Amino acid sequence: MKLKLRVQAFLTLLMMSTAFSASAELKIGYLNAAALLQNSPQARAVQERLRKEFEPRSKELSAQAEKLQEEAEEFQKNGLLLSEDQRKKKERDLLSRQRNFKNDKEAFEEDYRLRQKEELGGLQEKVMSAVDGFGKANGFDLILTDGVVFASSGMDVTEQVLDALKALN
Secondary structure, eight states, X not given: OHHHHHHHHHHHHHHHHHHHHHHSOOOEEEOOHXXXXXXXXXXXXXXXXXXXXXXXXXXXXXXXHHHHHHHHHHHHHHGGGSOHHHHHHHHHHHHHHHHHHHHHHHHHHHHHHHHHHHHHHHHHHHHHHHHHHHHXXXXXXXXXXXXXXXXXXXXXXXXXXXXXXXXXX
């Protein structure tokens, strides 16, 4: 199925280039979206904002996990020294706190994913705007990204678009 789609995309591109070659030279560029998102100052700013926002909660969860682990180990070592009632009470308390920790961790991860999605949505809009502006300003007819099997280095416009993004900052 993927091969069929690639063949169709290739044939479409070939037909487009044939149609354009009759009237003008077709200018095509390739953009490495992953490299662009990884290296843009806007992406670094997003990562830093997320780190600052979530680092305190992350550290708190790490400390909680460490404390629960220590208490569980302590219970395993000294549990037999406790009376039956004390052991059951301590075990219930540990299980309850572990369950609460698991819920807190899941909430943290969900909050992080949602914020990351929000931030990346805004970043994606900026990147698309920069690519659009770059393409128009430099007379490109087509700029391709993911799914390209081969692109000569002369067609790679990633660095130029990255420069355009840096200029926006």
